[in-house]
Structures are given as structure tokens and as C-alpha cells.
Amino acid sequence: MNDTPMHYCPGCSHGVVHKLIAEVIEEMGMTDRTIGISPVGCAVFAYNYLDIDWVEAAHGRAPACASALKRLWPDRLVFTYQGDGDLACIGTGETIHALNRGEHITIIFINNAIYGMTGGQMAPTTLMGMKTSTCPYGRQSDLHGFPLKITELAAQLEGTAYVTRQTVHTVAAIRKAKKAIRKAFENSIHGQGSSLVEVVSTCSAGWKMTPRQANKWLEENMVPYYPLGDLKDTTQS
Amino acid sequence: MKGKIIVNEERCKGCDLCVAACPMHILELSPLNVNSKGYHFVVQKAPESCTGCTACAICCPDACITVYRER
Numbered sequence: 001m002n003d004t005p006m007h008y009c010p011g012c013s014h015g016v017v018h019k020l021i022a023e024v025i026e027e028m029g030m031t032d033r034t035i036g037i038s039p040v041g042c043a044v045f046a047y048n049y050l051d052i053d054w055v056e057a058a059h060g061r062a063p064a065c066a067s068a069l070k071r072l073w074p075d076r077l078v079f080t081y082q083g084d085g086d087l088a089c090i091g092t093g094e095t096i097h098a099l100n101r102g103e104h105i106t107i108i109f110i111n112n113a114i115y116g117m118t119g120g121q122m123a124p125t126t127l128m129g130m131k132t133s134t135c136p137y138g139r140q141s142d143l144h145g146f147p148l149k150i151t152e153l154a155a156q157l158e159g160t161a162y163v164t165r166q167t168v169h170t171v172a173a174i175r176k177a178k179k180a181i182r183k184a185f186e187n188s189i190h191g192q193g194s195s196l197v198e199v200v201s202t203c204s205a206g207w208k209m210t211p212r213q214a215n216k217w218l219e220e221n222m223v224p225y226y227p228l229g230d231l232k233d234t235t236q237s
Numbered sequence: 238m239k240g241k242i243i244v245n246e247e248r249c250k251g252c253d254l255c256v257a258a259c260p261m262h263i264l265e266l267s268p269l270n271v272n273s274k275g276y277h278f279v280v281q282k283a284p285e286s287c288t289g290c291t292a293c294a295i296c297c298p299d300a301c302i303t304v305y306r307e308r
Contacts, residue, residue, distance in 0.1 A: 001300060005247075005248050005299070006298075006299055008298065008299075009250075010250035010251060010252035010276065010298075011250070011252030011253070011254055011298060012298055013298065014298070015297075015298025015299050015300065016296065016297075016298045019298075019300050168296075170258070170296075171258055171292045171295050171296055174295050174296060175295070204252075210253065211252040211253055211254050212253050212254065212257050215254070215257070
């Protein structure tokens with residue numbers, strides 16, 4: 001991680017996850033052999049903060065880009081860093097197929113249930129009844145459908161080796177999330193199959209809350225719908 | 238004093254998460270001073286009680302807290 005001040009809003013979970021990725025890469029000694037794919041969304045400037053090689057993919061196309069890079073450079077650690085608008089909305093096809101092919105890549109999925117960068121519109125992962133700027137009366141199933149659990153979908157696929165859902169709202173949760181990211185990266189290097197690490201995150205600006213309230217809201221509303229823990233782990237055997 | 242923290246005040250965005258995470262409740266947002274972005278950065282109100290547990294540094298999204306421990 002370099003000294004560039006991050007552009008994220010105060011209390012944004014992106015900063016914590018960036019830090020965890022930087023720590024894991026450094027501990028694994030992979031600084032010179034890691035390629036990250038940054039998304040379109042708030043994390044588009046991730047390449048300014050982590051001193052590794054980066055590729056900026058078209059909106060939602062990060063897993064396709066990562067597949068190509070990993071096939072060309074099998075000894076590299078290739079990961080994508082995507083938000084819910086990039087991964088679960090415009091890039092659902094790429095994500096599902098890259099995971100289903102069992103590409104040896106890691107996908108870090110930041111799920112904050114809202115489109116943060118564009119101003120708090122409804123995302124596929126927005127919870128039922130949750131108010132956003134494009135569903136001001138709350139999300140309704142007959143009009144907007146149901147929140148998409150992409151991690152549960154990924155756990156059903158044959159190609160995935162490790163599918164987990166973590167959060168970073170407490171110190172204990174951050175430590176767990178770091179272990180999950182480390183495991184996913186090791187799978188990527190050892191060619192075990194694709195890994196998906198979902199991080200249930202806060203968007204205090206989009207949710208119109210203070211960071212502290214956002215963490216509380218996450219625990220009370222997001223965690224019951226998006227239960228934490230490992231959904232699939234074939235690396236144990 | 239078992240631990241000491243150094244806050245990068247310019248980088249701090251005053252998100253209050255470290256204040257909530259500190260098990261000793263010795264952090265607070267500076268009530269009067271702000272940095273160049275206008276944020277009330279975090280300060281230690283009772284530095285002598287710091288145990289150097291690194292909870293504040295782990296949860297800081299902007300990586301602006303460095304923790305030193307007494308050996």
C-alpha cells in the first residue's frame with residue numbers, strides 16, 4: 001500500500017479491504033507477482049493505492065480479463081476486486097461463467113447493497129424494503145424483484161473451490177476476513193479452482209448514516225439476509 | 238504505558254470507527270481542531286491507558302494509525 005490518501009468517504013469498508021489485501025500479498029511475498037483487476041465503481045481507483053500490477057477492465061468484465069491474464073501467466077496471483085454493481089449486475093454473466101470454468105482466480109466481491117459511486121441507486125443486492133434514490137418507497141418484490149445472493153449461486157458451481165462470505169464491521173470480523181482472503185489467494189496460486197470472497201460492507205454515504213450507525217445497520221439488517229461463513233470449501237479434503 | 242499510537246492527522250477522516258473499537262475507550266475526535274480537509278481527526282484523551290492492542294489500527298479504513306508497543 002502506498003501513501004496516496006484514499007478518495008473513499010469516511011468510514012468506507014473499501015479502505016479496510018484494501019488494507020487486508022495489501023497485508024496478505026505482502027505476507028505471501030507476492031508483491032512483484034500479483035495482478036489485480038480493478039472494477040468500475042467506487043474502487044475504480046484501487047490502482048492508486050496498492051503497489052502491484054493492475055488492469056482496469058470494462059464495466060463488469062473483470063473476471064473475463066482475469067481469466068485471460070491467469071491463463072497467460074499461470075504463476076501470477078490474479079484477483080479481481082469488484083463491487084455489487086460491477087459483479088452482480090452488469091457483470092453477472094462474466095462472473096458466473098468465469099467461476100464455472102474454474103479459472104484459478106480470486107474474486108473479491110464488495111457487497112454494500114447500493115450503487116455507491118453514482119449516488120445511492122438501487123442495486124440487485126439491495127434489501128427488501130430498503131430505501132434508495134431509485135426506490136424511495138423501499139424495494140418491493142413485485143416491482144423490483146428480490147435481492148440477488150450471488151455467493152449462494154457461486155457455491156452451486158462445480159468450478160469453485162472456495163466460496164465464503166465475510167464482513168469487516170468489527171475487529172474480530174476483520175481478522176476472519178483476512179484469513180479468508182489469504183486462503184482464496186493460496187487457492188489461486190496453487191491452481192485449486194476459483195475462489196469468491198464476498199465482503200458485506202457498509203456505504204455510510206449511500207445509506208445516509210454515520211459510519212458507526214452504518215456498522216450497526218449492517219449487523220441488524222444485512223447479516224441476517226446475507227449469512228456469514230464459508231459456503232463451500234473443497235480445499236479441506 | 239504499554240502502547241502508543243501515532244495518528245496521521247492529515248489522512249484521518251474522522252469516521253469515528255476507531256473510537257468505537259477501542260476497548261479502553263481512550264480515543265475521541267478532536268473537539269476543536271480539524272485537518273486541512275475539515276475533518277475532526279482522532280486524538281487520545283488518556284494516552285497512559287493505551288495497551289497497544291492495535292484494534293484502532295485494524296479497523297481504520299484509511300490506515301492512518303501506527304501502533305507502537307513497549308518491549
